[in-house]
Amino acid sequence: MSSQTDDLAKLTVLDDDGKSIELGTLWHDRTAVLVFVRHFG
Amino acid sequence: MQLHHQIDAIRAAGAELHVIGSGSPSFLAGFREETGWAGPLYTDPSLAVFKAAELKRSVVKTLDPRSLFGAAKALAGGHRQGSTQGDTWQQGGVLVIAKGGGVKWRHASERPGDNAPPDEIITALGTLSTFTTF
Numbered sequence: 001m002s003s004q005t006d007d008l009a010k011l012t013v014l015d016d017d018g019k020s021i022e023l024g025t026l027w028h029d030r031t032a033v034l035v036f037v038r039h040f041g
Numbered sequence: 042m043q044l045h046h047q048i049d050a051i052r053a054a055g056a057e058l059h060v061i062g063s064g065s066p067s068f069l070a071g072f073r074e075e076t077g078w079a080g081p082l083y084t085d086p087s088l089a090v091f092k093a094a095e096l097k098r099s100v101v102k103t104l105d106p107r108s109l110f111g112a113a114k115a116l117a118g119g120h121r122q123g124s125t126q127g128d129t130w131q132q133g134g135v136l137v138i139a140k141g142g143g144v145k146w147r148h149a150s151e152r153p154g155d156n157a158p159p160d161e162i163i164t165a166l167g168t169l170s171t172f173t174t175f
Contacts, residue, residue, distance in 0.1 A: 004095075005142040011090050013083035018066045021083060023090065027138040031056035031145070031169050033162060036091060036133035038063050039072075 047159045048080060054166035056137070061085055063133075076130070094136055095149070132156045137165050145169055 009024025026032040051058050059081040062068050069082050085091060135157040137146035146165035148157035 004093075004144055005138055008090070008093050008138075009142060011085075011093055013061055013085045013090060014066045015083055016066070016069050024142070026057070026059050026081070027140055027142060030140050031054075031166060032136075032138045033051055033056055033058045033166070034094070034136040034138065035058060035060050035157075036063075036094065036135070037060060037072075038131045038133050039068060 047163060050163050051166060054163065054169075056166050056169075057081060059083065061090060063088055063091060072130070091133060094134065094147075135162060137162060137169075139169050 005024075005027070009022065009027075011023050012020045013023060015021050026034070048058055057080075060072070060078060060083070062072060062082070062084040063086070064084055065086055066084055068084055072078065072082060131153075132150055134149040135147065136144055139145045145168075146162065148161075150156060
């Protein structure tokens with residue numbers, strides 16, 4: 001287990017409804033491809 | 042761009058693609074509208090996740106309008122072409138995390154337009170899953 005993903009797993013993001021989601025749940029059941037995007041404009 | 046079109050391949054490999062943005066939650070509806078993305082979408086207003094993912098700092102400084110889903114069009118002359126292809130989005134990077142944890146593949150955008158090659162992502166997934174589809 002990577003300690004980096006242990007740290008990441010505890011962080012949270014917000015979904016469409018503004019609900020807080022723990023990142024770790026994204027890769028709990030299957031491989032997760034996380035794509036980060038920034039918005040300018 | 043290509044990742045959007047590779048979603049079927051990604052899911053066929055037993056993985057899921059999650060898009061993580063950096064604005065307020067109101068960004069989410071706008072993103073879906075501009076890009077047509079209907080899959081998992083989240084935002085990280087504090088940038089804590091961006092930072093923890095250790096994406097290169099140059100990502101924060103670049104103002105390249107190349108987007109995740111409208112790369113080619115966005116770069117032509119640097120102006121909008123009247124389409125809503127989401128040319129204000131910039132890919133910061135990609136992390137592939139195996140089920141249960143562990144970073145298996147990463148790409149941090151180092152310069153404008155330096156987006157993760159979708160083929161490499163699919164290949165990385167192929168080495169993780171029990172399927173040998175690709």
